[in-house]
Amino acid sequence: MDIETFNCDLLEFLAASPTPFHAVQQMEIRLSQAGFVVLREADDWTLHAGGRYCVIRNSSSIVAFTLGEKSILDQGLRMVGAHTDSPCLKVKPQPELFKKGYFQLGVEVYGGALLNPWFDRDLSLAGRVSFRDTSGNIGSVLIDFKRAIATIPSLAIHLDREANSARSINAQTDIPPVVMQTNDKQTSFRELLLAQIRQEHPSCEACKVLDYELSFYDAQPAAIIGLHNEFIASARLDNLLSCYIGLQAILADSTEYRVLVCNDHEEIGSQSAAGAQGPMLRSVISRLLANEKEFTRTIDRSMMISVDNAHGVHPNFSDRHDANHGPLLNGGPVIKINANQRYATNSETSSLFRHWCESADEPVQAFVVRTDMGCGSTIGPITASEIGVQTLDIGVPTFAMHSIRELAGSSDAYSLYKVLEMFYRTEDVAVDRH
Template sequence: MAAKQHTQNLLDFIDASPSPWHAVNTAETLLKPYQFIKLDETTRWQLQPGGRYYVVRDDSSIILFVLGTNPLLETGFRLVGAHTDSPGLRVKPNPANGKDGLLRLGVEIYGSPILATFTDRDLSLAGRICFKNAQDQIDSQLIKFDNPLLRLPNLAIHMNRTVNEDGLKLHKHTELPLILSELSEQQLPSDYFLSLLEKQSGIDSAHLLSWDLAVYDTQKGTLWGAEEEFYSNSQLDNLASCHAALQALLDKEVLSNTENTLVCAFFDHEEIGSESNKGADGSFLPDVLQRIALECCELQDFPRVLAKSFLVSADMAHAYHPNFPSAYDHDHKVMLNKGPVIKLNSNHRYSSESISEAMFIDWCNQASVPYQRYSHRGDLPCGSTIGPIASAKLGIRSVDVGNPMWAMHSIRESAGVFDHDYMIKVLKRFFLAHTNT
């Protein structure tokens, strides 16, 4: 069935994307059959109506767009925003420690992962390394260890008798180093670690300068449940939204209808606040949108284009967990496989408001897709997304939506098979819609 096939494609996308740098690379691979042209931010652009383009900033944020044939002043931009990063562990600059005959890697917490879920998993490393190339220039390369390389073994219950009552608590500095190998007295920890990078990348360790390395779970994504109605993988938050937006944009009907200017913007650093040169709070999106607009408008017309535009901020939502009913507002429970969730918060932690909410509901109805509304418990702090950030920076109307999921920020998250198909359908409808309110 179509829903399961879309979900399997998502699982394959995530399995090929164990880091934000790999996620952008995988997205680029998906674009190749569709004749998208890669643009360089340092060069002058020459864009054609109906043309398909994309631009990458610092390897882990990407904006892709189809330039519409109708005037931008009439249509504005139709944007879907999501993020490529997920909470987890990142390798420190001087990570190797050889104490007690075991080589361990020091890690730093990135964002807000559920640390206990990293224990007793088959972990490995993926990311980006930087080095001096043969032309004596600084270069970078993706790197990924496919085999289980690392482990964070749990402490036996005999030494932690209250773990089932108090929960597993890991000291963020002393109890997170990951076991990599046994180490002989003759081996230097740093040399051993660099030799692993050299063997995997083919880059002489003497030329290695730095790295961005994420810890990831080597277990592949899977369908589960008696009817395979659920799926599980790492990084559903938020690669599931990136994949849904990509599938909607690359749909044959969407690409053959080039009236609207369509944009997908996938940012790194959402999990740590988005404040960077490639995050949603940086200049990447405004820079790209302005350069697109200046191909066909005067600079003074750019705010008029933004006033005609609309942003769907797509990020995952909290599904109701029946084992923990007290964690939810009883009147705003959202369920797996019941459709995309419109996320609402009066303090504007989400960008949705009544008009954008109504517009998204209308697109759901047009696409014959069910929808749900979510509001957080009033006595619990609410998370946020790129929606309020990008909407405020650009001055455009926005709605925050996402598919419901369990175990957000776990190394192994779960969601509903039908919801992924629903999200693709409604985003496709959004791209094809003729007018904004």
């Protein structure tokens, strides 16, 4: 796959993945087309050497894996991890707000969202809806309005002269999106959702919406921008960009034992049944092995690469970076390091990655947060502590992380894809200790 094809398909993936549910659905489609068999956790599994499989939990987390021809105890697992969720605005259970003839929806802020950029955007709505059908059965479907149906208008500067110097945002009162004008205060959001289900899924015969998990998202599609097409601009680059890179890497042919895990709920701490701090990955790996002793032996020969976006040095705010560790967009993948293990990288895992980058003729950078600033974290330390696997934290450098529209270099994702493809083919991830 060349870089143009890679980036074109990436834009399509981002457009089709407004929520974690849709992202996992897109990954399942691509995996199935490549011969991966979808397994149910409730079933007994019959697995074969050379087989390709995937497991989905909560429709928002996925583990894909391939089985090698040799013994898993000798080869171990090559694992890549990412997360499917992004900061956003989620609709409340009883969201209807009627003010001055406008119909608005109450929202909760999911994760550490940068709120200012949400104003004056064309917003659409997508997610999962549960319903009862005409036969009394309970079902759920994914919906996506796919067009701009709402906005959060800014207050004019004439009415807030301090807007450019002192405005703060009250998440309860300032950000409910405006959906339409109506004088009918009996308007029910669930009735509007029922009409959308019937439009998107007429065969469901839904008669009542019971509940939902819905998120607003920016209706502006992802794009390649810059005078020389240097950048990718999109919502949810953190961290669907990593999901897509890992997906393309595991789709490549290989005879190794490979795993791709994309968890939900990273932005809110990963502590859920579908999150990295939950049992999903350990459960899947355990089913490939006979007992706990084999699990320990396999993990000792394995490695996890946690892929989550890194902070590129911003030209307007370069003082927010350590002067020696300012990753540049289009400067290659970034090794993320933190002495307090907010990232799980150690000197051996970073050395291995540097070696693979050199072997693939790809550049590599490093990120360390300023010593006087706090450091974010990833699924890397969580996965390392949950299953005991040696782990490396890396990512593609980006601007505006957690904004409604983020920016990455147009060559970095493809560069990292080539390195991860090499990692997946690596027979040995051990460092000789003398």
